[in-house]
Amino acid sequence: MTDAPSGGAPSGAAASSAVPADEHAPAASAPPQPAAATAPEGAEAPVGAASSGAAGRGGAHTGPPGAGAPPGWDPAAWRRYQLRRERARSGPWSVAPLDWSETARPAAPAPPSTAVLVCAAAAGLAAALFLGDGIGPGLLLAALPAVAAAYAAARTAGRAARPWTLLWALGCTALLVVPVLRDAAWPATVALLAAVLAGALALHGSRTWAGVLLSPVGLTDGAVNGVRWAWAALRSRSTGVDRDRWLPVLKAAGVAAGLLLLFGALFASADAAFADLLGGLVPDVTIGDGPLRLVLFLLAAVLALAAARTAAAPFRWDRIRTTAGKPRSRVEWALPLVVLAVLFAGFNAVQLAVLFGGYDRVLASTGLTYAEYARQGFWQLLWATLLTLAVIALALRWAPRGGPADRRLVRAVLGTLCALTLVVVASALRRMDLYVDAYGLTRLRVSVAAMELWLGSVIVLIMTAGLFGARLLPRAVAGSAVAAALAFGLLSPDAMIAEKNADRFRATGKIDLAYFQSLSADAVPALDRLPEPHRSCALRGIAEELAEQGRLPWYGTSLGVYRARQILDERPATARAAVCSRLGTFSGRSG
Numbered sequence: 001m002t003d004a005p006s007g008g009a010p011s012g013a014a015a016s017s018a019v020p021a022d023e024h025a026p027a028a029s030a031p032p033q034p035a036a037a038t039a040p041e042g043a044e045a046p047v048g049a050a051s052s053g054a055a056g057r058g059g060a061h062t063g064p065p066g067a068g069a070p071p072g073w074d075p076a077a078w079r080r081y082q083l084r085r086e087r088a089r090s091g092p093w094s095v096a097p098l099d100w101s102e103t104a105r106p107a108a109p110a111p112p113s114t115a116v117l118v119c120a121a122a123a124g125l126a127a128a129l130f131l132g133d134g135i136g137p138g139l140l141l142a143a144l145p146a147v148a149a150a151y152a153a154a155r156t157a158g159r160a161a162r163p164w165t166l167l168w169a170l171g172c173t174a175l176l177v178v179p180v181l182r183d184a185a186w187p188a189t190v191a192l193l194a195a196v197l198a199g200a201l202a203l204h205g206s207r208t209w210a211g212v213l214l215s216p217v218g219l220t221d222g223a224v225n226g227v228r229w230a231w232a233a234l235r236s237r238s239t240g241v242d243r244d245r246w247l248p249v250l251k252a253a254g255v256a257a258g259l260l261l262l263f264g265a266l267f268a269s270a271d272a273a274f275a276d277l278l279g280g281l282v283p284d285v286t287i288g289d290g291p292l293r294l295v296l297f298l299l300a301a302v303l304a305l306a307a308a309r310t311a312a313a314p315f316r317w318d319r320i321r322t323t324a325g326k327p328r329s330r331v332e333w334a335l336p337l338v339v340l341a342v343l344f345a346g347f348n349a350v351q352l353a354v355l356f357g358g359y360d361r362v363l364a365s366t367g368l369t370y371a372e373y374a375r376q377g378f379w380q381l382l383w384a385t386l387l388t389l390a391v392i393a394l395a396l397r398w399a400p401r402g403g404p405a406d407r408r409l410v411r412a413v414l415g416t417l418c419a420l421t422l423v424v425v426a427s428a429l430r431r432m433d434l435y436v437d438a439y440g441l442t443r444l445r446v447s448v449a450a451m452e453l454w455l456g457s458v459i460v461l462i463m464t465a466g467l468f469g470a471r472l473l474p475r476a477v478a479g480s481a482v483a484a485a486l487a488f489g490l491l492s493p494d495a496m497i498a499e500k501n502a503d504r505f506r507a508t509g510k511i512d513l514a515y516f517q518s519l520s521a522d523a524v525p526a527l528d529r530l531p532e533p534h535r536s537c538a539l540r541g542i543a544e545e546l547a548e549q550g551r552l553p554w555y556g557t558s559l560g561v562y563r564a565r566q567i568l569d570e571r572p573a574t575a576r577a578a579v580c581s582r583l584g585t586f587s588g589r590s591g
Contacts (some may be wrong), residue, residue, distance in 0.1 A: 004486050005404075020182065029110035034137045035548075037467075039549040040438075041296030046087065055157045055310075058510060060307065062300060067373065079259075080550075089168060089292070091451065094174045103315050103316075103319050103320060104214075104315045104319050104320055105315060106313040106314060106315060106316060106317075107313060108313065108494075109153075109157055109159065109229070109309065109312035110157065110281050110302075110312070111229070111232065111233040111236065111311035111537070112153060112156075112157060112229060112230055112233050112305075112308060112309075112312070113152060113153070113156050114157070115148075115149075115152040115232065116149050116230075116305075116308045117230060117234070119145045119146070119148045119149035119232065119304060120146070120149050120301050120304040120305050121301060121306065122145035122146040122148075122302045122587070123142055123143075123145035123146045123149065123301060123303070123304035124145060124296075124297040124298065124299075124300045124304070125143060125282075125297065125298070125408060126141050126142040126144075127142040127294040127296040127297060127299065127539075128140055128296045128297035128300070129293070129296070130555040130556070131300075131550050131556075131579055132292055132293045132296060133226060133553055133555070133556035134552050134556030134557065135179045135181065135188070135556070135558070136180055136552075136554075136556045136558045136561075137180050137554065137555050137557075138555035138556055139176060139179050139180065140176050140177065140180055141555065142300055143173075143176050145303035145304060146300070146303060146307050146308075147169070147307075149171070149304045149307060150203060150304075150307040150308050150310070150311040151309040151311070152308070153307075153308035153312040154311040154312065155310040156312065157311070157312040157313065157400040159311070159312075163425050164201075164205070164475060164561075165205055166203050167479070168198045168199070168201045168202035168482075168543050169198075169202040170530070171194075171195075171328055171479070171482045171483075171486065172195045172198035172199040174200060174486055174488055175194050175195035175198060175482065175489070176189035176191075176192075176195055176484060176491030178192075178486070178490065179191065179192070179207070179558065180558060180559065181489070181492075181558060181559045182489055182492055182494075182520075182522055182558060182559075182560050182561065183494075183520040183521040183522050183560035183561045183564070184492070184493065184522050184560070185520070185521075186443065186447075186493070186519035187488055187489040187492070187493055188489065190485050190488060190489065191485050191486065191488075192558030193485070194481060194482050194485035194486070196216055196219070197215070197216060197380065197478065198306065198482045198483065199219075200215035200216045200218060200219050200310075201478060203215070203219070203307060203311050204218055204310065204314040204317060205217070205314065205473060206317050206318055206338070206474075207318055208317070208318045208320075208474055209474045210317050210318070210320040210322065211317035211318045211320075211474070212474045212475065212477075212478045214315070214317045214320075215315075215317060217315075218310055218314060218317070218331050218338050219306055219307070219310055219489055220306075220367050222305075222306035222307065222308075222309040222310035223302055223305070223306035225309055226302065226306045226309035226310075227302060228310065229305065229309050230305050231499060242382075246313070247384070248411070250374045267555045274300070280443065288526075291583065297471055307464070307506070311573075316347075322402075323399040323492060325398040326398060327398065327399065327401045327402070328398045328399065328400060329513040330400050330406065330409060331399060331402065333399060333400055334413055335397070336390075337413050337414070339419060340391070340417065341413070341416050341417050344423075344424065345420055346421035347424070348420055348423040348424070348427070351423065351427045351511075361521060378428050378431045378432050378435065378448075381424055381425075381427060381428035381452075381454055382428055382451070383433065384421075384424055385424060385425055385428065385435055385452065385455045386455065387457075388417065388421045388424075389455065389458065389459070389462075391417075392414055392417065392418070392462060395410075395413075395414060396410075410466075410525060411467075414462075415466055418462055418463045418466075419463070421459050421461070422456060422459055423453055425453075425456040426456075427453065428452050429449060429452055429453070432448070432449050432452070434447060435528070436500065437504075440497065440501045440504055440510075440512060440515075441497045441500040441501060441502070442497065442509075442515065443493065443494075443497065446455030446493050446496060446497060447493075450484065450488055453484075454480065454481065454484045457480050457484070458477055458480060459474050461473060461480060464476075492522045492560070494519045494520045494522040494523045495522045495523055495525065497519065497523065498516065498519060498526035498538075499526040501515075501516075502526055502527065502529060502530055503518040505530065505534070511530075511534060512584070513534065513537050513538050513580070513583055513584055513585040514584055514585055514586065514587045516538040516539075516541065516542075517540065517541030517585065518541065519541075519542065520560065521542055521545075521546060521560045521561045521563075521564035521565075522541070522560040522564075523542065523566065524539060524542060524560075524563065524564035524567050524568065525563060527539050528567050528571065532574075532575065533575035533579050533580070533583065534583065535573070535575075536573040536574050536575030536585050537573075537575050537579070537580035537585040537587075539568065539573040540573050540575070540585060543568050543572070543573045546561070546564060547563060548586055
């Protein structure tokens, strides 16, 4: 989002991104005073800051950081000066905020509107009603009021949505759909973490690397200050409540609730089908789960207030400026990278020879088996890809910047290294494919393969930035992570694992039934196509887990669980334990 002119930071803070922190113009008509004479060593006053009154007579204006500045001082410059004094007094164990955090700190927002408070309360109520029985559509129902609270707070603060803001918000909402569709906890967890990143970027509107990396930190600050923000607004409004305005609304709401309870009970007792429908739609709240639902209410309300507080006054992480490293000479910078590129080229040449010469010759010369050759190389190549990205980042920091010739050299060397790294990524994925053919697909293998694919996409983005500019690179990398997490969840990894291993069984007759017992309900449709008794033995663990869970309400049931229950209700797992034991279903399992 972007800010309206009226919603900016304090005077002087907005200029901190363009001028050094200690360079601010003195206030008009204030006589210049060497305030550094009264400051501790290492905490000199901002250049050009003026003082008057007590401060001008040599007595430093005291007070906590952020207190009112003395006459003639720029408020932002005075706050930084006080922070440096406090840090100098407390030495290396200072608890004063860091300069970069103060640079990014926004002005205090206006009190929250009634719409923000109502939406926060609605988010808490939805979480208390719908999340007590499990995560499913209820998560999305609880998140939507929080999104509305953030939108209302941003509108009140005069912030307008930009295209990137809408993209991040859309990505965040799409990621929250993953737990609605999938039963597996691990892709849902990845999706929720990516949703936090996308939501933080939507609220802060960050563009730089510092903004992308620190945006989630701003949400934690919003969670603390959001409660104070809302409490202060409630206290200020409690003394001036317009009873003529709100009392009719409360009366109408009470009458509506009473009518719903009365006639709902009458209709439910009159018709069993309507009673069943009403029982499925209305959450079943008991006194026993009251503490849990209270915690859910408070947690969701705090998160909604955090989003709203951040939307109203986000940290300006893009104000943080990182200094580039000292430029190196061409030989000093390029020689190590050229040597590394030659090593990559030699490795890639061997990979191409293996690809066209066949694996039998290589296996005969190395003494490794087919699976050992694949397993031995994948993890090393994954680490090689990660380390290459680190090398590229450091190389860009210390790259020569003397002119167009240096820029062409940097692009040529790093572009070649990135292209060779893509071949390494392809080789790693090929080895994983060989390993899966030999031993089957597992959660670990599909996860690291997805990670390798994402790293390859990051390398492609870096190459693109080298050609067209790196202005969009931080947001592009973050967007690729969000897209990868969304695709990972929507593709249903557990279903992919079951499908791949079922195909392997039909082709080779080999299957690990014990591993299927730990899969989620998302794997049921693929395992249902196995022949008996392998089908029943593969579904045995999942069926037992669903039976232990019992029937959950619609808002606590994912689509994966719903489909699995339908399949198991129509075709239950009927194989006996003795038959499954002979097939290896219980090997490695306790009980």
